[in-house]
Amino acid sequence: MKEEIFKTIFEFNPDPIIVFNAIGEIVLINQQGKILFGYKEAELKGKRIDFLMPAELVPIQSAMRFNYVQMPDHRTMGRDFEILAKDKEGRKFHVEIALSPLPNHNDGLFIASIRDISVREETHRNLENRNSKLQQRIKEIENNTFLASHELQEPIRTIKSLSNLLEDNQINKLDAQSKTCLRFLNESSHRMNLLVKGLLDYNRTGINPVANEIEIPKVLDEVKEDLNFLVEETGANIISDRLPQIYGFETEIRALLQNLISNSIKFRKKETSPRIRISANKETHHWHFTIKDNGIGIPDRYQDKIFEMFYRLHPRSQYDGCGIGLAKCKKVVELHNGRIWVDSLEGHGSTFHFTISKN
Amino acid sequence: MEYFKPKPDYVILVDDCIATNFLHQLTIMSSGHHSEILAFETVHEGMEFLESKFSQQKDSSILLFLDINMPGLNGWDFLAECKNDGFDPENLVIIILTAAAMNKDDENLLLENPFVKGILPKPLDVDMIENIWANNFSGSFQAQIK
Structure with a gap:
């Protein structure tokens, strides 16, 4: 009964198994072994294991076997023994071998469990190949975006300078319509300039960032300093609860806070001073930050859309902008394995939430 | 003989x-067209205008x-609102303007809309205006001033 079980396990094991003796002669081979190498049992009888290897590798690989036979131990799959095998048709392929001596056997019998890893290796090679092509492609795109943004700025600056020149020297000679044309020319080139800069900045976000411990209160102070003019002008009141030290990319986090806070000020209600409250909560895997304002709020149906690139919710005449700010915030948060979303009721302020992974 | 609508009473830009x-106002004007442009x-704002115009005069002809x-x-x-309000595609010709590349599915969906008579990239030029007139209204402008 027991023997029958072991015999079945041997024959029907999904990996080929070969039993060989101290001088390398094949004693037994299972079903899968015969399939892998393409021989019938009779063809292998009395043959050495070398018979299943490419001739040029026999000296090296049989030396390995010789060493093993001198000091046999249990070797698991993939450890030490990864060799080249050859089947009846002459196809050479990589195999992994697990080895084990047969205990209490004086003549020295050894069991080799063999696994054909050629498909795995092929897949691995293909993946690596594709991966390196992808990396190269990404580098190329990054580089092109960078170059294009710079190239675009030159003609924009020229348009701007020329229209400024017209405005300074010829404005009195122009009729009302031409003056309007000139004004729109100026505004459009200014907007184009902002768009290109925004796009460049978006694409550079998170390229080779260096992670550090970041004191959020310190970064927040710097952001407030940068926004000082806007804060004074609008009478904005920015308060914060106890804020933590986090691990992340400082430049990106500063930009994130600056974008969200300046949005809270920008989208304020008329005749109401902005009040902004910044808090942070420690959760299991994340820091959860909230930035709550008393601004105009965001209707339900746009609460996901606002994070899309170039998406704007208001006509430019009401609130100027390129539609890049929140897309950048999303990019920064995702760089920190976090999530960003907004809770808001139109007319009743917005609360922006984002999470930052603790590591 | 193909049926052409008379020239539009209003040209609306949204x-x-x-x-x-x-x-666009300058371009339409310089193509010699004299409908009122708003x-x-x-x-x-655009819907408000259409609703009040069509309620005052059901058969106003509008190019938008x-x-x-x-x-x-x-x-x-906007297109959904036009359908909801039950405007008549005979009186309201809409030309879609796009700044960005549009995917084929969206384009087809727009062209199936009874109001939509064309999709054009921004900005409009005089040739585009001429084509729109020739395809949708009673002859080109040149024909009108003869």
Whole structure:
């Protein structure tokens, strides 16, 4: 009964198994072994294991076997023994071998469990190949975006300078319509300039960032300093609860806070001073930050859309902008394995939430 | 003989960009067209005008250039409203304007809309205006001034 079980396990094991003796002669081979190498049992009888290897590798690989036979131990799959095998048709392929001596056997019998890893290796090679092509492609795109943004700025600056020149020297000679044309020319080139800069900045976000411990209160102070003019002008009141030290990319986090806070000020209600409250909560895997304002709020149906690139919710005449700010915030948060979303009721302020992974 | 509508009573521009509206106004005027041209920066304002015009005079003929990508309510919302309000496609010709590349599915969906008679890239030029007139109204402008 027991023997029958072991015999079945041997024959029907999904990996080929070969039993060989101290001088390398094949004693037994299972079903899968015969399939892998393409021989019938009779063809292998009395043959050495070398018979299943490419001739040029026999000296090296049989030396390995010789060493093993001198000091046999249990070797698991993939450890030490990864060799080249050859089947009846002459196809050479990589195999992994697990080895084990047969205990209490004086003549020295050894069991080799063999696994054909050629498909795995092929897949691995293909993946690596594709991966390196992808990396190269990404580098190329990054580089092109960078170059294009710079190239675009030159003609924009020229348009701007020329229209400024017209405005300074010829404005009195122009009729009302031409003056309007000139004004729109100026505004459009200014907007184009902002768009290109925004796009460049978006694409550079998170390229080779260096992670550090970041004191959020310190970064927040710097952001407030940068926004000082806007804060004074609008009478904005920015308060914060106890804020933590986090691990992340400082430049990106500063930009994130600056974008969200300046949005809270920008989208304020008329005749109401902005009040902004910044808090942070420690959760299991994340820091959860909230930035709550008393601004105009965001209707339900746009609460996901606002994070899309170039998406704007208001006509430019009401609130100027390129539609890049929140897309950048999303990019920064995702760089920190976090999530960003907004809770808001139109007319009743917005609360922006984002999470930052603790590591 | 193909049926042509008479020249539109109004040409409406619905685009959130003031500069684009200004440029389009000049372009339409310089193509020699004398319908009244009105520009609106939001879907809301544009709809308000259409609703009041069509309620005053059911058979007003209106040509409307609609920017599909606008902040907040956009061109798609505008088209949906036109259908909801039960406007007559005989009286309202809409030409869609786009700044960005549009995917084929969206394009087909727009062209199936009974109001939509064309999709054009921004900004409009005189040739485009001529084509729109020739395809939708009683002859080109040149024919009218003869």
